[in-house]
Amino acid sequence: MAAVDVEDESILASIFRQSFPESWRERPDFASYLLELSSSGVDKLVREPERLAEERAHILQQTRQLAFANYKTFIRTAECTEDIYRRFGQVQSSLARLLDKLPAFQQSCRSFVQKAEEIACSRRKNSLTLNRHTEILEVLEIPQLMDTCVRNGYYEEALELATYVRRLEKKHSSIPVIQSIVLEVRQSAQLMLEQLVQQLRTGLQLPACLRVLGYLRRMDIFTEAELRVKFLQARDAWLRSIQSSIPEDDPYFHITKTIEMCRVHLFDIITEYRALFSDEDPLLVPCGDQALSEAAIFHGWVLQKVAHFLQILEQDLQKGVGSRLDSLLGQCMYFGLSFSRVGADFRGQLVPIFQRVALTTFRRAVQEAVDKFQEEMNCYTLILAPAVLGNSSVAPVSVPSSHPGTLQPPMALLDFSPLACFLNGVLTAFNDLRLCCPVAVAQDVTSALEEALSQVTKIILAFHQAEEAAFSVKEQELFVQFCTAFLEDLLPYLNRCLQLLFPPSQIAQILGIPATQLQQYGNLGYLDLTVVQESLVSILPRKEMFFLLHGSAVGPELTCPNATEPPAALPRLNEKGEAACWQAQGWPARIIQHEMDHLHGLLYVDKMDSKTFVNINWMEVND
Incomplete structure (x- = not known):
C-alpha cells in the first residue's frame, strides 16, 4: 500500500470538502488514483469529474444490464449469501459451544486415555492369565x-x-x-x-x-505336652464309651465286663502311649520342669484310670454280687498283675476294698440272722414240743465231707427253732465269707459275731424277763435246755467255725509268733464267751458235774486255780462229800483235761490243727 504524504493530504482536503471514510486510506487503488491525479494536468483534472460521471453512468448501466441479465444469479447469490451468513452464525455459535466444551472434552480425553491404559494393562494381565491358565x-x-x-x-x-x-x-x-x-x-x-x-x-x-x-x-x-494330653483324652473318651455300653442291671456282669475291657483296652492304650512317646528314652536327658511335667501327664492319667476302676469296683460290690466275690477277686488280681508289666500294679489297693465288702456283707448277714432270731423269739412259745422246725434246715459249712476240717451243726439245735434259724443265718454268712476270707478281717469278724451274740443274749434275757412269771415247771425246764443248747452247743460250734475260717497256725505264721501266744493279741478268730456266759448264768441253775475214772469220782475243779500250788495238794470232795484227791498221768490225765475243757466251752479241735490233728497249744498248757 502506498503511503499518503502531506501533499496528498492537502489535495484530499481540497477535493473532498467533507471527510471521507478512513477505510479508503488503506485501499491500494485509492492511493494509485491519487497518484494519478497528482500527475495529471489541469485540463485533465477539469475533465476528470465528467469522465468519472460518464464512467459511473456506464458502470451503472452495465450493472443494470448485468442485474437484468443475471438477476436470478443475484437472487440466488443473495439467498446463498443469506444462507451463508446464517450458517456462519450457526458455525459461530457451534464454535462458541465447542470452545465451551473443549475443557470437559479435554478432561474426558484424559480419562479416556487413562482408562485405555488401564484396559491395556488389564488386557496384558488377561493375556498373561490366559497364557498361565493351567497354573492359576x-x-x-x-x-x-x-x-x-x-x-x-x-x-x-x-x-x-x-x-x-x-x-x-x-x-x-x-x-x-x-x-x-x-x-x-x-x-x-x-x-x-x-x-x-x-x-x-x-x-x-x-x-x-x-x-x-x-x-x-x-x-x-500342638506342643509335645498338648499332644500327649490330646491323645490321652481321645483314648480315654473311647474307653469311657466302651464302659458306658456295658449294661448295669446285673452288678456282677457289669464289673466282670468292666474288668475285662479295662484289662485289655487300658493295657493297649498304655502300650500305645509308650510306643508313641519317649518318656523313658535313656538318650533323652530331662531338662527343666517341662520333661518332668510331660512324664507326670501319663502318670497322673494312669492313676486316675486306676482310681476310677476301683471306684466302679467298690460301687458294684456294694450293690451285691452274691457268692461270687472270690471270682471277682481272682479277676481283679489278675488285672493288677497284668498291669505290673507296665509299672502300674495296683493289687495292693484291691485288698482293702474286698476286705470292706466282705466284712460289710458278713455284718449285714449276721444282723439279718439276729433280726430273724428276734422275729422267731417274738412268736416262740415253750409250750411247743421240741423238734418243731418243720421244713427248716441248718446249712453246714460248705466243705467236702472227706475234708478233715468238715463240721456238722449240732443236731440238738433242731429242738429250738430260733437257735436253729440264727445258726442257719450265721452259717450262710460264713459260707459267703469263706469264698473270700482275708485273714486281716479275723478280728473284725470275731467282733461282729460277738456283738451279734450279745444282741442274741439280750433278746434271750428279755424273753425270760417277759415270760418268767408265767413259766410252768415244764416251760422252765425247756428254757434251761434252750439256754444250755445256746451255751454248750451253738457257741462252741461257732468257735470251731471261726477257727476253720481263720486257722490259728496261719494267723500265727503271718504275725510271726508262736501259735500259743495268739491270745495275747486279742480275739483273733476266737470268741470270748465269758460275757455271754456271765449274762446267762444268773437265770440258769447251778450245775455240778462229776467224772468217774478208775472207780473214783472226781469233781470238775481239777485244774489248778493257783499256778504256784500243784493240783494234787488241793483237797476235793466227791459225791458223798468226802475228801478225795487223785493225781493222774498219761492218758487218764488227758481224758480229765479233755472233759474239763468241755466245761470251759473248748473242744480238742480248738487246741489242734484241724488238718493234721497236731496240738498247737502244748507250750501254753505246759506254761
Missing part, C-alpha cells in the same frame, strides 16, 4: 482339592497341600486370592484335625495310632 487353575483348586483329600482320608496329600499353601502365604501374603485360599485351606486343616482326633476315639490298633500321631505332629498345631 491349579492354585485356585487347592482348597477344593484339600477338602476332597481330607474327606476321603488322603491325609498325606492334604499335608503336602497345606505345606505348599504356607509357602505361598509367605511369598504372596498381600494378594487377596491367596489370603482366601489360605483361609479355606486352614478350615480344611481344622476339619482334618477333628477327623484325626475322632479316629483316636475309636478302637485303633498301634500301627494306625502311629500314623495318626505322625499326621498330628506334621500339622504342627
